[in-house]
Amino acid sequence: MKIRLKNIVPLPLKGSFSANNLWEQERCFESPRKYLICARSGRGKSTLLHMLHGSRQDYEGQVFIDDQELSGFSSNQWAELRSSRMAFVFQDLRLFPQLTAEENLILLEKIRPITDLTQQIHAMAKTLDIESSLKKKCGILSLGQQQRIAIIRALLQNFECLVMDEPFSHLDEENQLKAGRLIEQVLNKKNAGLILSSLNDQAPLSIDERIYL
Amino acid sequence: MMRQLLLSRQKPAQLIGSSLGAFLGVFFLLFTLQAYLDFSQLLNQKNQLIRGEYLIINKRVSMLSSFGETRTFSQAEQDELSKQKGVVQVAPFRSNQFPASGSILPGTQGSNRGLAAELFFESVPNAMIDGDLEQFKWAPGEQEIPILIPSNYLKLYNFGFAPSQGMPQVSPKTLSQISFQLRFDSLGIPIYKQARIVAYTERIPSILVPDAFLAYANKVYVSSTKTPEASRLMVEVKDPSNPILLQYLDSHAYESNEEQLKNARLSNALKMVGGILGFISILILLLSFLGFFQYAELSLNRNAYEIKTLLDLGMKPSQIYQPYFRVLLMMMGGISILALLVVWLIQSWLYDTASDYGLMLNEGLQNAVLFTSLLIFALFTLVQAFGIRRGIRNLGPHVSSSI
Numbered sequence: 001m002k003i004r005l006k007n008i009v010p011l012p013l014k015g016s017f018s019a020n021n022l023w024e025q026e027r028c029f030e031s032p033r034k035y036l037i038c039a040r041s042g043r044g045k046s047t048l049l050h051m052l053h054g055s056r057q058d059y060e061g062q063v064f065i066d067d068q069e070l071s072g073f074s075s076n077q078w079a080e081l082r083s084s085r086m087a088f089v090f091q092d093l094r095l096f097p098q099l100t101a102e103e104n105l106i107l108l109e110k111i112r113p114i115t116d117l118t119q120q121i122h123a124m125a126k127t128l129d130i131e132s133s134l135k136k137k138c139g140i141l142s143l144g145q146q147q148r149i150a151i152i153r154a155l156l157q158n159f160e161c162l163v164m165d166e167p168f169s170h171l172d173e174e175n176q177l178k179a180g181r182l183i184e185q186v187l188n189k190k191n192a193g194l195i196l197s198s199l200n201d202q203a204p205l206s207i208d209e210r211i212y213l
Numbered sequence: 214m215m216r217q218l219l220l221s222r223q224k225p226a227q228l229i230g231s232s233l234g235a236f237l238g239v240f241f242l243l244f245t246l247q248a249y250l251d252f253s254q255l256l257n258q259k260n261q262l263i264r265g266e267y268l269i270i271n272k273r274v275s276m277l278s279s280f281g282e283t284r285t286f287s288q289a290e291q292d293e294l295s296k297q298k299g300v301v302q303v304a305p306f307r308s309n310q311f312p313a314s315g316s317i318l319p320g321t322q323g324s325n326r327g328l329a330a331e332l333f334f335e336s337v338p339n340a341m342i343d344g345d346l347e348q349f350k351w352a353p354g355e356q357e358i359p360i361l362i363p364s365n366y367l368k369l370y371n372f373g374f375a376p377s378q379g380m381p382q383v384s385p386k387t388l389s390q391i392s393f394q395l396r397f398d399s400l401g402i403p404i405y406k407q408a409r410i411v412a413y414t415e416r417i418p419s420i421l422v423p424d425a426f427l428a429y430a431n432k433v434y435v436s437s438t439k440t441p442e443a444s445r446l447m448v449e450v451k452d453p454s455n456p457i458l459l460q461y462l463d464s465h466a467y468e469s470n471e472e473q474l475k476n477a478r479l480s481n482a483l484k485m486v487g488g489i490l491g492f493i494s495i496l497i498l499l500l501s502f503l504g505f506f507q508y509a510e511l512s513l514n515r516n517a518y519e520i521k522t523l524l525d526l527g528m529k530p531s532q533i534y535q536p537y538f539r540v541l542l543m544m545m546g547g548i549s550i551l552a553l554l555v556v557w558l559i560q561s562w563l564y565d566t567a568s569d570y571g572l573m574l575n576e577g578l579q580n581a582v583l584f585t586s587l588l589i590f591a592l593f594t595l596v597q598a599f600g601i602r603r604g605i606r607n608l609g610p611h612v613s614s615s616i
Binding site for chain 2: 075083084090094096099106110153
């Protein structure tokens with residue numbers, strides 16, 4: 001998968017950013033490379049990820065995925081992109097608090113069939129030390145636990161590129177490393193790329209290219 | 214799980230409230246329609262023998278007419294009348310131009326001392342008479358002449374004449390089995406024919422024989438070749454209560470059978486009341502559905518987080534739409550069926566009550582009511598389905614405004 005940004009500038013940032021190597025540039029993200037976008041708050045990290053997800057359209061310029069312009073996507077095309085080509089972990093996690101952690105993950109099968117889903121869920125939950133929380137309602141889990149469930153949900157999906165917005169913010173160092181290892185493992189298996197955003201340039205997994213905003 | 218997610222924050226009280234509103238809307242409309250159709254059919258039944266909008270007119274009998282003023286309608290007058298707006302066709306009553314008398318004692322020829330009377334007959338084209346005319350026809354050569362009499366004549370005999378004379382009462386059926394002897398004087402020569410009453414009329418206040426017979430008899434039994442002018446006309450009109458037509462009749466001193474007009478006016482009033490009620494019902498229906506639509510929108514908004522999140526995860530809008538559509542289909546189906554059921558129950562009750570008063574209502578639901586309920590179901594399900602679909606698309610995925 002090749003994501004190409006052409007002279008992108010988010011409208012809220014227009015005229016207020018200094019020269020960098022992302023906005024108003026021609027830039028590509030290619031799978032299976034792993035990118036880390038690091039910046040302080042307010043530099044547009046999340047905005048970029050939301051553009052790729054299609055939930056923000058307030059920008060100038062063009063975004064292409066494999067030479068297809070995103071602005072012309074229909075709702076079904078977006079659904080296809082989100083369910084089988086890109087997986088996302090957002091800062092606000094977007095889990096269903098009224099369902100158990102496991103139900104939140106099983107729900108993926110309603111969107112597209114996944115082989116050995118239950119087995120995969122338990123294996124990943126075990127790796128991230130969260131197996132005991134699977135039967136609990138998401139609403140009562142701690143943010144760190146929820147973050148791990150959200151990471152597992154993204155990893156279970158089909159994707160060519162994984163997009164994560166500060167996914168480790170509530171995890172301790174040990175859990176960050178476990179998550180990093182799991183993510184890297186899945187990425188390798190799927191031969192998929194990664195776009196990760198972070199406040200600093202540290203990441204618990206190997207990164208091919210760092211972009212500073 | 215999808216249902217649990219997408220219908221998780223619903224309030225049953227609101228659902229019941231908006232369904233009740235929609236039910237009342239559908240029910241009022243269906244009931245108004247059913248009642249309107251039932252009662253207009255009832256009114257039309259009263260005019261069974263003469264179709265809906267027929268008038269019988271004659272010239273008013275005044276002092277002058279006794280002194281030679283003509284009381285018949287000339288051809289020119291008939292033509293003028295038929296050209297009036299709202300008049301469909303005009304047909305003259307034909308009457309016998311030869312002396313006629315009848316007796317009810319079979320086997321005796323000529324005058325008898327039992328029950329004999331001078332008679333007159335009239336006829337109108339069969340097309341102008343509605344009802345059971347199967348036996349009411351005649352062709353030259355047939356000995357028996359079928360007769361149609363006003364049912365009032367029989368009542369007059371049964372309840373007036375017979376008791377006072379110590380004679381038995383007869384039923385319409387008995388009477389129709391009795392053969393009458395008719396005697397016509399054709400240029401002084403008596404001609405005898407058999408006759409039988411085959412049907413009764415509520416509306417034409419005259420003794421009717423088939424038009425074919427009078428046409429034949431007036432030609433054969435009478436020496437004069439002049440066609441007599443009619444003293445009464447049957448007029449088919451589109452709307453007998455049309456004020457312009459009524460004015461025309463008045464200005465020419467034409468009289469019409471008032472009851473016919475009363476019925477027409479009643480039917481007009483029913484139409485008006487039906488129209489107003491129908492309009493109000495449609496208004497109620499639209500308002501109740503507006504409430505229903507808003508409830509649906511509210512439902513979507515209550516579960517906006519779930520819908521947005523599922524869209525975030527890549528679920529297609531059409532898939533999210535399904536649980537809502539199923540609920541909608543069930544509710545609309547339930548509302549339509551329940552409304553039909555209640556209309557049916559009330560109609561059955563009305564049917565029983567009305568038949569106690571001797572009024573025969575149509576039994577069961579009218580087809581138009583069934584059709585309308587289907588139409589409402591289809592139309593509103595469709596509109597609502599589009600609304601839900603659009604609502605889901607409009608919700609879209611989460612939009613974050615943070616940078």
